[in-house]
Amino acid sequence: MKKGRPKFAICCCVLLLSAANLRAEMVVQACFSPQARCSVHIIREIEKAQKEVLIAVYAFTSNDLARAVAQASKRGVGVQIVLDREFDATNEKSQGRFLEGQKISLKRISGTRLTAPEREAGLMHQKFSVIDRRIVLTGSYNWTHAADSFNDENLLLFRDAGPLAEEYRKVFFQLWERKP
Numbered sequence: 001m002k003k004g005r006p007k008f009a010i011c012c013c014v015l016l017l018s019a020a021n022l023r024a025e026m027v028v029q030a031c032f033s034p035q036a037r038c039s040v041h042i043i044r045e046i047e048k049a050q051k052e053v054l055i056a057v058y059a060f061t062s063n064d065l066a067r068a069v070a071q072a073s074k075r076g077v078g079v080q081i082v083l084d085r086e087f088d089a090t091n092e093k094s095q096g097r098f099l100e101g102q103k104i105s106l107k108r109i110s111g112t113r114l115t116a117p118e119r120e121a122g123l124m125h126q127k128f129s130v131i132d133r134r135i136v137l138t139g140s141y142n143w144t145h146a147a148d149s150f151n152d153e154n155l156l157l158f159r160d161a162g163p164l165a166e167e168y169r170k171v172f173f174q175l176w177e178r179k180p
Helices: 007-023 037-050 064-073 084-089 096-101 146-151 162-177
Strands: 027-033 053-055 078-084 105-109 127-131 135-139 153-160
Touching: 027 037, 027 078, 027 146, 037 064, 037 127, 037 135, 037 153, 053 135, 064 078, 064 096, 064 135, 078 162, 096 105, 105 153, 105 162, 127 146, 127 162, 135 162
Parallel strands: 053 078, 078 105
Antiparallel strands: 027 153, 053 127, 127 135, 135 153
16 A cells, blocks of 8 residues: 555545534525515425425415425425415415315314304414425415515525424424314
8 A cells, every 4th residue: 555545544534424423504594575586485495395395374375386386296295285264265366276276285274262162263374384304484474476576574494404394394283183
């Protein structure tokens, strides 16, 4: 063996072991509408989805976002959506019917009912998505044309966010199991 090669091999091993121990750090990106079209960021993440897209949003009227979700489903990505029951029933632009027509698993629920029976249930007012168990999208941003074009809204994108994504997944499935 030539002189210097053992040292080189040892250095390579150390570097490989160090790289294996490194974990990707969570990256956070903020988007504010109407200045920035936050839907572009959402669509980009949905287009990159490989296994799972979970969506819980109060209002879903955006044609562009609905088409992106439908395309992900057609690619074989598992998609589940929770919408607010009252909003979906009363807004003719809600995408619930379109998404169901695309064979996407969708539930409509109300918010948590308070203990007094005469009180109305609240809203299912969540606004988040979890993609591939590592990306979280959340904020005030509803998935609507108005949120993109007129309203002051915010969207936070967390990438490489496995533990945070698991917390959001737990909440998503609590919503999913709730009775309408």
